[in-house]
Amino acid sequence: MVEMSQNAIVRLGRWLGLGPNPLRRRWDRIEAAGRVTALIGLVVSVVAGIIVATGAYQAHERAVQSEARSSQPATARLLTDPAMMNPPPAASSGRAAGSGFAQARWTAPDGSVRQGTIPAAAVWRAGQDVTIRVDANGTPVGDNRANRFTPLSAVMMAISFPIGASALLWLALLGLRALVERRTLREWEDEWRTVEPRWRKRII
Structure with a gap:
């Protein structure tokens, strides 16, 4: 296991262009610098995520x-299924029409019965009692549906950063690799045009 880990480290070092190599050309060093930069960028994306x-x-x-702190729970009875309603313009900002809201009836803190539109999960049904939060005037506050920003949501957000960065960095490395190959081939061709006449004279 230790030997495998050491081999992996050695291969990573070679891929990054670390260590002395007298045959390494200028464009090889540029490509190695790009790989090191990509690795640093990936680590930064993980931390940033x-x-x-x-x-x-x-x-x-x-x-x-x-x-x-500024509200209290109240029990609301749904009068309609969430999918049967279109949310009013004032409440539908950023939400798809035809889902996400339902008509409900609840009791305000002063004992009066209120009726209106509340956020609702798609699995809720008419006649179901659900818990909402209302202010001192009995007005629903906040998003009472079961779509809170959970720890799992935070984990998925953190993962999405390095995934997106990996895709971009990989594309950048592919572009750099293509450029290095083209430049290296051109340099070899230029050098061969200089050396080839000398070799021909020696052969002849």
Whole structure:
């Protein structure tokens, strides 16, 4: 196992162009620098993904806690299925029409019965009792559907950063490799045009 790990490290070092190599040409060094840069970029993307996902999750949790402090739970009975409704313009920003909202009836903190449109999960059905949060006036607040920003959502966000970065860096390395091959071939051709006449004279 240790030997396999050492071999993997050696192969990685060779791929990155580390270590002395008298046969390495200028464009080989440029390609090696590109590989090192890509590896650093991948590590940075992993760290950036973790930082962004952690910050987003913490911001969401702070918003949820703030909402919890300024509201209280209430039981609402759905009067319609969520898929049977089109959300009103004021509530449908960024949401698909025909889903995500339902008519419901609930009791406000002052004891009065209220009726209106609330966010609803697609699996909810008319006649079902669900828990929502309302302010002191009995108005629903926040998004009460089961689509909270969970730790799993944060993990997926953190993973998406290095995945996207890997795709971009791989394309960049492919482009650099093609450029290096073209330049190296051109240099070999130029050098051969210089050397070939001398060799021909010696052979003749």
